[in-house]
Amino acid sequence: MKKKLIALAAAGALAAPVVASAQGTNVTIFGRVQAEYSLVDFASQPSQGALQDNSRSSRWGLHITEDLGNGFKANARIEQGLNAGSGSALTPREQWVGLSSNQWGDVKFGRVQSPFKDFAGGMTIDPFAYTTLQANGAGGTMSGGANGLGSGANTFVNSAIRYDSASIEGFTFAALLMPGDANTLDPLQTGGIASSFLPGGLGSNGNTGGRNGEFDGQAAAKYHADFMGMGFDIFGGYSRDNANNLQKSIGLRTEEVWRVGASWAWENFKLSGQYEDINNAIGSATCSTAAALVANPLDTPGSGSGQCNSAMNWGGDGNIWFAGAQYRLGNTTLVAQGGMTKAHAGGVNAAAARKADSFTVGAIHNLSKRTSIFGGYQHVYISNPNGAAANDLGVAASGVSYAAPSYATGNRSTYTIGVRHNF
Numbered sequence: 001m002k003k004k005l006i007a008l009a010a011a012g013a014l015a016a017p018v019v020a021s022a023q024g025t026n027v028t029i030f031g032r033v034q035a036e037y038s039l040v041d042f043a044s045q046p047s048q049g050a051l052q053d054n055s056r057s058s059r060w061g062l063h064i065t066e067d068l069g070n071g072f073k074a075n076a077r078i079e080q081g082l083n084a085g086s087g088s089a090l091t092p093r094e095q096w097v098g099l100s101s102n103q104w105g106d107v108k109f110g111r112v113q114s115p116f117k118d119f120a121g122g123m124t125i126d127p128f129a130y131t132t133l134q135a136n137g138a139g140g141t142m143s144g145g146a147n148g149l150g151s152g153a154n155t156f157v158n159s160a161i162r163y164d165s166a167s168i169e170g171f172t173f174a175a176l177l178m179p180g181d182a183n184t185l186d187p188l189q190t191g192g193i194a195s196s197f198l199p200g201g202l203g204s205n206g207n208t209g210g211r212n213g214e215f216d217g218q219a220a221a222k223y224h225a226d227f228m229g230m231g232f233d234i235f236g237g238y239s240r241d242n243a244n245n246l247q248k249s250i251g252l253r254t255e256e257v258w259r260v261g262a263s264w265a266w267e268n269f270k271l272s273g274q275y276e277d278i279n280n281a282i283g284s285a286t287c288s289t290a291a292a293l294v295a296n297p298l299d300t301p302g303s304g305s306g307q308c309n310s311a312m313n314w315g316g317d318g319n320i321w322f323a324g325a326q327y328r329l330g331n332t333t334l335v336a337q338g339g340m341t342k343a344h345a346g347g348v349n350a351a352a353a354r355k356a357d358s359f360t361v362g363a364i365h366n367l368s369k370r371t372s373i374f375g376g377y378q379h380v381y382i383s384n385p386n387g388a389a390a391n392d393l394g395v396a397a398s399g400v401s402y403a404a405p406s407y408a409t410g411n412r413s414t415y416t417i418g419v420r421h422n423f
Helices: 002-022 245-249
Strands: 025-042 048-052 059-069 072-083 088-101 105-112 157-164 171-180 214-227 230-241 255-266 269-279 318-329 332-343 354-366 371-383 412-422
Antiparallel strands (some): 025 059, 059 072, 072 088, 105 157, 157 171, 255 269, 332 354, 371 412
């Protein structure tokens, strides 16, 4: 009996500091597990299928809050991505600490998402975001830039400060600054010549920033109004990815992207649209691996699998538009959407113009508040496709040649069915 009492007392003594440190702090475990079977049919290539989560939707994390009083809170988030079906659990997602106020809004410091992804349009208007039917990257109707400043699946911005305002009469504002003024900051985390001039995260997790005093930024605003049973959202934004010294030496200039869009909802029906004008593409000349769907078929980018239909020519201009319609029928949402990417001729390699049109149809059925099944079909038409060599960066200032990943350039048909559970 005495031994049991001693053991209980020891356990209580060890647990006491944990309980004390948790007082006033709330820790929420959250996440998502998703798997889908996708059959991808490239023109002139055999159809291949895989059962996994190659759009990198699955993740888990901790969200931490502490009430500081007077309407202020301290917040933090630690999040990790995984690929159900492949055994991969190595992808860092959001990792930040910040402060929030009911009156002034939120500020975050660390690795964050861009306002173009989760605030003003982007993935907020795509019901198939984080599936093989997503509009960004492979769909070619939304920028999937690997530098984290677009709507790319699994792309984030390192070493950043982000501010989101409180709502004032329906208006909200968000801004991001990446103060990349460290001469040796490596956005790729790989070393070598590639990290000196390529946008961060190419073929990996998606980061922006760079070397030689580069400062990147983004600002966006939106307005929401309800009128006669209808909901209206109007949004717009500006994104700037400054070219660093080595990028300038090979002819690249500061990338600028303008975005405008809107959504209209009435009863069970919703329409959304978005337009992006891209100038001097740097990050917009790339796709993250999740946006290009290079894991389905199971292969590497250099082998010709995957597509990057939203990419511009290096240093070139272009535009992308997206339009979608949704209709909710009980627990099922029917979706039809599509759009077009136009990469204008030019850039540092004087590459030819390219165009990608896509359309997607499908449905999402909610089995509960947390579990859903989805499926559908997507087709992408490619006009005047460039081979990878036509858009390689070629020889950098150091004399080292670097070739961009070669993606399949033919038309693509995708069929998918999947299940998702949020917790």
